[in-house]
Amino acid sequence: MLRMVLGFLPWIILAALGERWLVPALLLALVxxxxxxFREFRRGxxxxxxxxxxxxxxxxxxxxxGFRWMALATHMSLLVNITLMAIAWGSLLVGTPFTIQxxxxxVAPELWHSPAFLxxxxxxxxxxxxxxxxxxxxxxxxxxxxxxxxxxxxAWVPLLVLAVLFxxxxxxxxxxxxxxxxxxHAPPA
Numbered sequence: 001m002l003r004m005v006l007g008f009l010p011w012i013i014l015a016a017l018g019e020r021w022l023v024p025a026l027l028l029a030l031v032x033x034x035x036x037x038f039r040e041f042r043r044g045x046x047x048x049x050x051x052x053x054x055x056x057x058x059x060x061x062x063x064x065x066g067f068r069w070m071a072l073a074t075h076m077s078l079l080v081n082i083t084l085m086a087i088a089w090g091s092l093l094v095g096t097p098f099t100i101q102x103x104x105x106x107v108a109p110e111l112w113h114s115p116a117f118l119x120x121x122x123x124x125x126x127x128x129x130x131x132x133x134x135x136x137x138x139x140x141x142x143x144x145x146x147x148x149x150x151x152x153x154x155a156w157v158p159l160l161v162l163a164v165l166f167x168x169x170x171x172x173x174x175x176x177x178x179x180x181x182x183x184x185h186a187p188p189a
Contacts, residue, residue, distance in 0.1 A: 004102040004167075006036055007049040010057055011080060022073055023065060030057040045105075048091050048098045056083050078143060081136035081156075088129030097125035099167070120174050124167050131163040 010029035017025035037050040060079070063069040072079065091098040100121040104112055111117050135156040142152050 003047075003105060004049075004099070007047055007053065007102075009036065010053050011084065014076070014080065018076060022076075026057065026061050026064060030054075030061050033057045045101070047101045048096070049087055049101075052083065052087050056080075075139075075143065077139040078136060081132050081139055085129055085132035085136055088125050088132055092122060092125050092129065097121040099124045099128070103171075116174065116178050120171050123174070124170060127166045127170075128163050131159045134159050 010033040013029045013032060014025050017028070033050070033054040033056075037046065037054040040046045040050050056079075060072055060076075063072045087098055097118075100118070103117070103121055107117065138152060138155045138159075141147065145152075
């Protein structure tokens with residue numbers, strides 16, 4: 001779970017600092033993404049989240065700092081959520097949920113191809129995809145309505161908390177459920 005948090009660290013930096021100090025937040029997020037991605041490549045385990053995160057911040061820094069395309073800054077929240085949503089749903093579509101790359105670091109290799117392991121990661125990734133989709137809707141509403149209220153400004157926070165809680169507790173619940181549905185004693189042959 002800690003590695004996944006590190007994968008999201010550039011996004012967290014942008015969310016925490018970007019509204020007040022956009023350019024420093026983008027540069028710090030870019031450096032963080034570069035360090036995280038290159039470290040994972042050195043370990044031999046690059047992650048979808050890290051690679052796309054680095055590409056996103058390279059493009060955004062070039063656009064905002066290099067070309068002064070301030071439309072990117074205006075729509076940053078929406079761009080972030082669409083990118084994260086694309087990571088989640090795209091990884092599901094290609095059959096490798098982005099969370100599975102982190103889960104494999106915590107689970108024995110003999111379990112990596114089990115249906116329960118795959119299903120658990122599909123569900124967790126789908127919940128993250130839903131969280132990013134709902135956050136994108138909130139961003140779209142804020143942009144279209146111009147509503148500056150704190151309720152809409154921070155509506156993504158409870159969505160994020162719910163996704164984190166789901167990620168934390170779902171695997172144990174799913175495993176316990178699977179164990180309950182397996183017959184305890186096989187009938188005699």
